[in-house]
Amino acid sequence: MIRIFASLGLIFLTGCGAPTSGPGVLSLNWFPEAEHGGFFQAVINAKGEVPYRIESGGPDVPVLQKVATGKSDFGVVNADDVVNAQSQGADVVALMAPLYTHPRCIMLRKDSGVKSIAEIKNMTLAMSSRPAFSHWLQHKYPFEGVKVVPYPGSILPFTQDPKFGQQAYSISEPFLAKEKGVEPLVLMVSELGFNPYGSVLITRRELIEKDPERVRKVVVASQRGWQLYLQNGEKAHKRIHALNPEMGMDILAFGHKEMKKLLDPRVNHPFGTMVAERWQTLIGQMTECGLIKKDKVKPETCFTNQFLE
Amino acid sequence: MLFFWWFCQWVFSLPLYLLPDPWTVLRVLVEEWQRIGGAMMLTGAASVSGLVISLLMGCLAGLAFARFKWLEKGLFPYAIFFQTVPVVAVAPLIILWVGHGFWGVVAVAFMISIFPIVSGATLGLTRIPAQQIELFRLYGATPAQTLIKLQIPNAMEQVLSGARVSSGLCVIGAIVGEFSAGFGTGHHGLGYLILFSSGQLKTPLLLASILASTFLGFLIFSLVHHLGGWWLKKQRYVQGEELTSQRSST
Numbered sequence: 001m002i003r004i005f006a007s008l009g010l011i012f013l014t015g016c017g018a019p020t021s022g023p024g025v026l027s028l029n030w031f032p033e034a035e036h037g038g039f040f041q042a043v044i045n046a047k048g049e050v051p052y053r054i055e056s057g058g059p060d061v062p063v064l065q066k067v068a069t070g071k072s073d074f075g076v077v078n079a080d081d082v083v084n085a086q087s088q089g090a091d092v093v094a095l096m097a098p099l100y101t102h103p104r105c106i107m108l109r110k111d112s113g114v115k116s117i118a119e120i121k122n123m124t125l126a127m128s129s130r131p132a133f134s135h136w137l138q139h140k141y142p143f144e145g146v147k148v149v150p151y152p153g154s155i156l157p158f159t160q161d162p163k164f165g166q167q168a169y170s171i172s173e174p175f176l177a178k179e180k181g182v183e184p185l186v187l188m189v190s191e192l193g194f195n196p197y198g199s200v201l202i203t204r205r206e207l208i209e210k211d212p213e214r215v216r217k218v219v220v221a222s223q224r225g226w227q228l229y230l231q232n233g234e235k236a237h238k239r240i241h242a243l244n245p246e247m248g249m250d251i252l253a254f255g256h257k258e259m260k261k262l263l264d265p266r267v268n269h270p271f272g273t274m275v276a277e278r279w280q281t282l283i284g285q286m287t288e289c290g291l292i293k294k295d296k297v298k299p300e301t302c303f304t305n306q307f308l309e
Numbered sequence: 310m311l312f313f314w315w316f317c318q319w320v321f322s323l324p325l326y327l328l329p330d331p332w333t334v335l336r337v338l339v340e341e342w343q344r345i346g347g348a349m350m351l352t353g354a355a356s357v358s359g360l361v362i363s364l365l366m367g368c369l370a371g372l373a374f375a376r377f378k379w380l381e382k383g384l385f386p387y388a389i390f391f392q393t394v395p396v397v398a399v400a401p402l403i404i405l406w407v408g409h410g411f412w413g414v415v416a417v418a419f420m421i422s423i424f425p426i427v428s429g430a431t432l433g434l435t436r437i438p439a440q441q442i443e444l445f446r447l448y449g450a451t452p453a454q455t456l457i458k459l460q461i462p463n464a465m466e467q468v469l470s471g472a473r474v475s476s477g478l479c480v481i482g483a484i485v486g487e488f489s490a491g492f493g494t495g496h497h498g499l500g501y502l503i504l505f506s507s508g509q510l511k512t513p514l515l516l517a518s519i520l521a522s523t524f525l526g527f528l529i530f531s532l533v534h535h536l537g538g539w540w541l542k543k544q545r546y547v548q549g550e551e552l553t554s555q556r557s558s559t
Binding site for chain 1: 327404409410487488490504505507509510511512
């Protein structure tokens, strides 16, 4: 609770602060990991002025509030966060979506005997109440006799109990589970029909209107960064590892390989292009499970492809 | 205070997701009363269970420490550990050992609220005026008589004072416990509401949940304070009656 008060205080002061000069801040939604690789590559690649200063995230970092109030100019979140922000009056806009398929999955143990989400019963399932997918899954599936508990932030309970499943990123936790000698079964949430864009670059509408050229430069630099990162991620991985030693070079290489499966399969589209139908589906799903009020958010206010090249 | 809150919100024109005005928070409190009330009941049950177990275990530990000095010297530092350890960091471990669900939450509430009671009980049982101890010794009182007639009545006020401190702490413990343990599907306490509303940017609900948590702490404190006060008064009255009857018989 103290953390929540501290965050509120920080946000309050943030709102009163003056904008900073120099390159804007890009706030990450988590500690640096493979899903941020392209943004790090964009900084490594910069000739002259860097597009942004990357600020690491964590469990309680209020990225949306920071971007909406101008403390950060850019942020990295998931598409459902943008819909949440819009529903609460925070006018943040998605600019580019590197991950066409979201890496979110439910990770079960192979020795649990369960083969699909619908078969999950009489076990413990760890899912955070913060992201929308956990509400959608509980709305969609009966989860008979399942104890839904908070996400522990590690795979330790998973390694101890065959009847323990948890939320995960397909590009990260399965690697750790195998390393600990537990064979994981990865059930992609996207394959069940809930698939928000992942690692979305956002800014606030006010900045788009005030300085579109700057936003364009940042978007293009991020596109290039991602394209180069996907070809060769080594430099970005070294940078990420230096900032977050928990992420070893081997797990980052695993994430890099797995991430290629999550890219836009369509050709002849600028990298990171988003489609209105996908946003509409997401808004519908979030309305269906009671996270947002009906007709509160319009897809066209959530994103723009105008800066993509 | 409400006016100051509203004034800040109005002067700085802060958006709803940053700082909602007090009336919006009150409206959410009313609209979501069933949900918040249910969460309060669940968190309250876990908090009170943690406090009651703390009282039982704390008094037992205090008795053991008072009876065996070597035990106090050996174990009291570990009791301090419960007070100084960052509970947020340890809660996930406790959940791993105790398990998820209601009793996991109770375990964290217990852990955070036991120290003031152990400390109060040990202090009350051992810090007794030398003349009174001497008097009991002169009359040839057994250790059990000294404990029941002198030490325990002497410790009650200190134990209650510890319980008053713990009554606020146990709610914090239960909420932190909920962050890691949860109550299971369909059962949500205030900890869940706090996490959910902050993650979903529903700041009015977040503030309403924080207000409800504060109110719950206040409620448990008042309960302990008044029950304790009533009990102490009753005990003094009984002791007074005994004293009066003993005097009149002599």
